[in-house]
Amino acid sequence: MPFPWLSASILFPIGSALLIPFVPDKGDGKQVRWFALGVALVTFLITVGGYLNGYDPSVEGLQLAQHIDWLPQLGLAWSVGADGLSMPLILLTSFITALAALAAWPVSFKPKLFYFLLLAMDGGQIAVFAVQDMLLFFLAWELELIPVYLLLAIWGGKKRQYAATKFILYTAGSSLFILLAGLAMAFYGDSISFEYTALMAKDFSAQFQLLCYAGLLIAFGVKLPIVPLHTWLPDAHGEATAPVHMLLAGILLKMGGYALLRFNVQLLPAAHAQFAPLLVVLGVVNIIYAALTSFAQRNLKRKIAYSSISHMGFVLIGIGSFSALGTSGAMLQMISHGLIGASLFFLVGATYDRTHTLQLDEMGGVGQKMRKMFALWTVCSLASLALPGMSGFVSELMVFVGFVTSEVYTLSFRVVMAVLAAVGVILTPIYLLSMLREIFFGKENAELASHSNLVDAEPREIYVISCLLVPIIGIGLYPRIMTDSYRASIEALVRRETSAMALVIPTPASGLIRQASVQAPSLTG
């Protein structure tokens, strides 16, 4: 039997977290943080090991698979595996968590509990991406909420209780839809099974697909988030501490995008063919709406939080694009935002540690004393506004080109959506550069300088950002290092959705948006 890489990467951090109470520590977190960092690093190495030893990027199907019957009477099985949709996100998760452990260095309040939750979350999030069983997925999805809730409620800012409650009500409430849709799909037809592969083989009726799709869209739309289901995010992000922030932006939002691809597109292709134009429209709304709210925000954390929502709009357009290039771009945008969002939120935390305020009006001229911090902020902001040479540009470009050349939409729909999405190209630098100007440029704010200790970035902080910048720039220079790792799976997925599209008879409403005939073969290669 080959080494169970995925099971190990899920169980190792959770198992190690259970050992945390036995780690000798004086209560200031100085020992336990080394333990947590070590465990997170080993987890990262396990996922990398799995990628190198058991994963072949050119294969489209499930790899590193492992299946153990767990509770046969419930139909529950421990079934894990990875394909192109999940493998990059598994790597991203373990990578960002390791960096978050390093980012959590200054945490001194209840450090044992903090690191316990961090590691539990690591395993839980890898499980979300790795499991191949609907019931298991639901469990992992719910399990991972609790650490986030506690991390928000205990270590958050002033309004942490409100934010944490809002978060848990939103996500737990919406995940009810996952459970309902999952059960419905499992019990549909003659056989009962929760396995993705078995569900894929089932021939759901079109009406049934539409119902399930709508339910799942709400559940995952909260997570991604899709406007108007987003209002938990600015509160949760606004109150979280830096390391939690990195996890929220870096990984949690990607669960929504991943699940959309995995369930809505892969399992319910006929419904996806109906819903896809809506996804594109929602994506454009996300981009513009959140860019505007971000511009108006005066609180730094909330500003970046809204910018995350804006960037997720491209994921939606890519998923709805019906082209291999666009879908591949959506996938890359998730990875790219995972890295860039994490870096920006880390910098917000690092800046707050020095200024003790997040209000832009109370900052200004900070660049005089914090030059290295200024440089890091500039690089990460430029990455976020999709400067070429960095990953954000490639993913947005792929989404744009994929959507514009997609044959399934009418020309006018494509033109209107592309033009509106491109407005985001103008809005993004406006709010990001204004933010930089208000924090760093200009004369030093005397009041701020008098009561805060504006020391420059320390080596640990530079190291964290550098670790994030290496893949950001690497992907930006040569995107195939990332896209080739999931190319086969995305192409198979797009083939599946396109062939389903060919079967759907356009209803009058969608006929306005969609072209009558679809040449499926021209999209695949």
Added chain:
Amino acid sequence: MPSAAELAWLIPVLPLAGACLVGLGLISFNRTVNRLRKPVAVLLISSVGAAAVLSYAVLAQQLAGAGTTEVLFNWASAGSFNLQMGFRVDALAAVMLALVTTIALLVMVYSDGYMAHDKGYVRFFTYLALFSSSMLGLVISPNLLEIYVFWELVGMCSYLLVGFWYDRDGAANAAQKAFVVNRVGDFGLLLGILGLFWATGSFGFEEIGARLQEAVAGGSLSSGVAVLLCLLVFMGPMAKSAQFPLHVWLPDAMEGPTPISALIHAATMVAAGVFLVARLQPVYEPFAAVQLTIAVVGTITLFLGASIALTQMDLKKGLAYSTVSQLGYMMLAMGCGAPVAGMFHLVTHAFFKAMLFLGSGSVIHAMEEVVGHEPVLAQDMRLMGGLRKHMPITSATFLVGCVAIAGIPPLAGFWSKDEILGQAFNTYPLLWVMGFVTAGMTAFYMFRLYFLTFEGEFRGNDQAMAAQLLAAAGKGAGDHDEEAGHGHHADHPHESGWQMAAPLAVLAVPSVLIGLLGTPWNSRFAGLLDPHEAAEMAEHFSWGEFLPLAGASVAISSAGIALAVAAYALKRVDLGRAVAARFPAVNAFLANKWYLDDLNDKLFVQGSRKLARSVLEVDSKVVDGVVNLTGLMTLGSGEGLKYFETGRAQFYALIVFGGVIALVVLFGSLG
């Protein structure tokens, strides 16, 4: 051994490697690296120098008749799509490579003197190398997509360098404005590139041109759409090359250090738009409407720039508007279907405008010794005058630049500008009239700058005027004295050191001579870029046609110079009373830069802020309001909230989790 063209990828990579090395050093060992001024400067200058040597080797090969070299690799791919990147060396690229490396090298040497006392010396050189790298990458890009990549990167470098003195509010605003206005252009460029890719399935210049024409001829694409796509792409060059109405960022960008104004905002980056239009000639040529639009935009720009330059009192801003105007001439040439003429003006202008800017930098540097480090004072010509006695090299080279730009033969500007006017005369006579009149204005405002700066009496010690200027700029005299208190070293300015004087002298040579490469009867420049056209030009050349047009241009330029002499050297004519007082509306219109900045501020800046604020209002009041209301209603009287207030949130979460598990088990057992 590989040929120089095959090694052309090294040209942008060398400065990039240097910049990365120093940049990493700055981040990791800030203090140490900041102290290594000379080694860093030597390293980066030699990396650009090596790129220059290689560029000249490439140019020599092209002169010897080498063909086009193109190397491509698959950069991104999905499905049947392959996005390719690589590099392409042809005559156009070779000319730009040589031009950019030459000016970058001279500007770097100059900066060693200009930035000698600045604490950001090392950072400045790093940015310079980074910019050179991006600009060189742009000129050897083989397709539109890669052009877009480097297009953004040069924009980023411009942002960083305009905002170099980030403690100044003016610089902070100007940097952001430059980036955002350029993004407006890039919005069109991106959509245009996407549209052209949709229409033709290619990013390559020739393929797009051929297939677009085919599609229009075959009827699968209406010509209106094709024109629209071409014009969308043209929005990019409009922003980058400061064409009306997207020129507003360029004058503000003068907040950056003067070497940057010379390199980026006069010689190279702003010319990138013209270069791109030249690259896109195979796409634009078949569409008369596109050509006409480009020509009209160019003409409006050239007139607008020159008219505003007439009243500027800030030396650098005067030169900046002059650049806007000259870029308009280049665009006009492109619109006339004469890319060779436009490119020729780009080259000659790069040399003499870089020299003029570096000269103004030398003046400002010298003025700072007298009035202190306050741009409002050091750049205002009302405090200058009589500098020729103190700064012989600067004044001589500045005069050469003025004569060159005014279009007096045999200096460079004459040949290239006359070529453009000749083309315009044959294609759009009405636009020629505008170009012709503007030529006279150009001569006038350039000599006005020269006389106000270098002739007459030195006015730098006029404290009343200084106080007045500070007050007008909204800065109290108090702040100024505090800062400049230690700056009053001298009563009169001194000539700059050799690092600054030598590049001026070197640039004077091409400013005088390079025009001779483009004489209409034997244009070596055209021979390199387009041998076919050069032969045609030489064949059709007749003195009978050339002399009247050239004579007219020289005459109007001379008239402009004569007016400037009469008004500012001999003081026979008081223009202030004769014109400004009599037509206050015109004067105010020009002094307020055609009110375009105010319009932009009211319409776009305030408008977008207002819109954003109201969206946020909706977000927090309506969208979130509904959520909170629902939450409150479900929680009833708020009993539930008590739990959270008492810190027993974990308990609640456990209940939720337990409930979920129970639900799962329930459903499971039912199944």
